[in-house]
Amino acid sequence: MARARSAAALAAAVLVTGLGGCGEADRPEPDPGGGTGGGTAGASVPFELVLTDDVAVSPDGRRVLADCWEGICTWDVATGTLTLVPDRNQVAVAPDWSTVATVDGGDVVLEGLPDGAPVRTFRGLDDAEVTDGSPVTAVAFSPDGQLLAAAGLDGRVVVWSVDDGAEQAAFTAAYAPQTLVFSPDGSRLALAGGGPVEVRDTADGQAVATVQGSGEAGALAWFPDGRALLGPGAGDVPTVWEAPAFEPVEELPGVRLHELAVSPDGRTVAVTAFDTTAVRLWRPRALAGAGGVRSLVGHVADPGAVAFAPDGTRLYSVAADDGVRAWDVASGRPVARTFEVPEGPDR
Structure with a gap:
């Protein structure tokens, strides 16, 4: 996606401590039975070959990352x-793909x-109450x-300058x-997921707006010209x-939002929803003048994150078991190309 959003699970499990466990010592060991080690005793947590919370496309459009x-x-x-790239994980990719962000404690x-x-x-997000994993x-x-x-x-929430690491703004959200x-x-910085x-x-760090009536799903995207937020x-x-x-100007009824992305020209929104492939x-x-909705069908598992190619002609989506799929935006059809799926621990 165009955003660099939170990676809630940094291994093959959805962890209840946010981004906790980014360090290699905290990475859960895969469980051939379909879960991961280190979880609650007797509980089953979903195993994901490919994590579905984020997908990114390189600036030249030649590579996809998750x-x-x-x-x-x-x-x-x-x-x-x-x-x-084994034994590493990331929580955000720099726009130029030169670096990735990881977390180590706070x-x-x-x-x-x-x-x-x-x-x-x-530095600046240490939390004395978090003793296992990361508070980020x-x-x-x-x-x-x-x-x-x-x-x-x-x-x-802290905003830093990447060049020198200086803190630019800090505030506490609700x-x-x-x-x-x-x-x-x-x-401007938009926040979601929890309120x-x-x-x-x-x-x-001063408040610009609180969007009244908004939900608590953790999915957000700005339109490219900044005139609207989705x-x-x-x-x-x-x-x-x-x-x-x-102020709300339009909605997509009957859909419970999971993840989303806005095309580079700002006319098309890719949306994934819970409980559908x-x-x-x-x-x-x-915003687009002529509205409409098309469904892209082809994933085996429920897809999560989505991202447009820089030229807007392709869309990439990711699901836990079948990995990355590519779609032709103009036709809505799958691109006739298979993206390799990483081997699981029991293969």
């Missing part, structure tokens, strides 16, 4: 070939991609890569955000709010 159960996976778009650490060389550490719940880069934001379980998304110009959608000024409305229905007042392409009438 976390897998045993490391960072990247795919060659032309061939579908998988390259694995710190956010930038590492080179793919060499893993440490670049810079950002969400991390995001600004579209120009100059700013980095992160949130903690106590609701604290809840622990699961998603942070910068506006296209980097001047009403909030919009903050990145220069000083996220969970009442009942987590996908909703468009127009800036600067952030279909990906929807939605054209809001309020």
Whole structure:
């Protein structure tokens, strides 16, 4: 996706402690029975070959990236070939793909991609009440890569300058955000996942707006021109709010939002929903002029994150068992290319 959103699970399990467990010592061991080690005794947690909370496309459109159960996976778009960076994970990818963000306790650490060389550490989210795993719940880069934001379980949000690591703004939200998304110009930061959608000024952290009636799903995206924000409305229905007042102008009824992405031209929204294997392409009438919805069918498992190619001609979606699929946006048809799926622990 165009965003760099929170990775709730950093191995093959959905962890209840947000981004906890980013360090290698905390990575759960795969369980051939379909769960992961280190979980609650007697409980079964879902195993994911490919994690579904985030997917990113390189600036040149030639590679796709997502976390897998045993490391960072990247795919060659032309061939579908998988390259694995083992024993690493990420919570956000820099827009230029030069670095990835990882977490270490309450710190956010930038590492080179793919060499893993440490670049810079950002501090300020330590939480004495978190003794196992990390308190960090969400991390995001600004579209120009100059700013980095992160949130903690106590609701604290910090915005830093990537160049020198200086803290630019800090504030405490009403809840622990699961998603942070910068506006296209980097001047605003939207928060979601745990309470009403909030919009903050990145220069000083001051509140710009609280979106009344918004849901608590952790999915958000700005339209490319910054004139509207898309996220969970009442009942987590996908909703468009127009800036600067952030009043609702359109919704996609009958859908419980899971993940979303907005096309580079701002006319098409890709939406995944809970309890369905279909990906929807939605054209809001309020912004695109001519509305409509198409369903993209082909995933075996329920898809999560979605991301458009930089030129907008392709859409990529990711599901836990069948991995990455590519779609032709104009026709809505699957691209006739197979993306390799990483081997599971019992293969």
